[in-house]
Amino acid sequence: MDSITALFTKDTAASARQVRASDIAHDLLRSLIHGGELGPGDLLPPERDLASYLAISRTALREALRVLEAEAYVVTKVGAKGGTRVADTPALERLYVGWLETNSSRVKEVAEVLVVLEKTAAALAAQRYRPEDLARLNAARIPPNTTGSELTRRHTDFHAALAICAHNAVIADTIAKLRREVFLPVGFLNARRRARIVEEHERIFAAVRDRNPEAAASEMSKHMPIGYLSEPEWEPAEIPSS
Numbered sequence: 001m002d003s004i005t006a007l008f009t010k011d012t013a014a015s016a017r018q019v020r021a022s023d024i025a026h027d028l029l030r031s032l033i034h035g036g037e038l039g040p041g042d043l044l045p046p047e048r049d050l051a052s053y054l055a056i057s058r059t060a061l062r063e064a065l066r067v068l069e070a071e072a073y074v075v076t077k078v079g080a081k082g083g084t085r086v087a088d089t090p091a092l093e094r095l096y097v098g099w100l101e102t103n104s105s106r107v108k109e110v111a112e113v114l115v116v117l118e119k120t121a122a123a124l125a126a127q128r129y130r131p132e133d134l135a136r137l138n139a140a141r142i143p144p145n146t147t148g149s150e151l152t153r154r155h156t157d158f159h160a161a162l163a164i165c166a167h168n169a170v171i172a173d174t175i176a177k178l179r180r181e182v183f184l185p186v187g188f189l190n191a192r193r194r195a196r197i198v199e200e201h202e203r204i205f206a207a208v209r210d211r212n213p214e215a216a217a218s219e220m221s222k223h224m225p226i227g228y229l230s231e232p233e234w235e236p237a238e239i240p241s242s
């Protein structure tokens, strides 16, 4: 029995500890900001609606927002024109630089694994895609001059579509999980960086379409280090319009 009991000693017990609803909401909102789906200055839905979308109590939501505000991810204003907004670009840029410094070794490790998985996904995609997969990848191509959350969304869609083309659920799930760890709102990087992302996706698309696995992997390896380990290059600050 002792060996069975040992299964439930502190390591296992810690992993089974109940995670609080406010922590889950906090992590979800932060990952949406990290990914750029929620962009600088975006107004969050009213508290009542947001609590209902997340299926948590308003008390738990308030706690999550309080922590996000203390971390400077969001700003809350009271009054008629009040509400909670994502922080502005300069504030997010500071958070990004701080996050990169604090998490540099983890980010390196995540980036190393992502490069391998994304290259493999690109090569497999070129070999295995079906016509309907390619239509989906085609729809996720980024038109030139796309910016902000729209660019971020298409960027994520493109990588997800590529993983679908590869027909390997383990690769697709692992890529999606690792991408949620990374703080990279691509749509808010500067114009030069954005143009590079668009171009690189076009080259990956062409290699996959032409069923050229070597070229697809090689174009992906040129694309992948983007943003992870280099100096962040952000769009100059903009004042939210409302």
Ligand SMILES: [Zn+2]
Binding pocket: 155, 159, 197, 201, 223
């Ligand atoms: Zn990309």
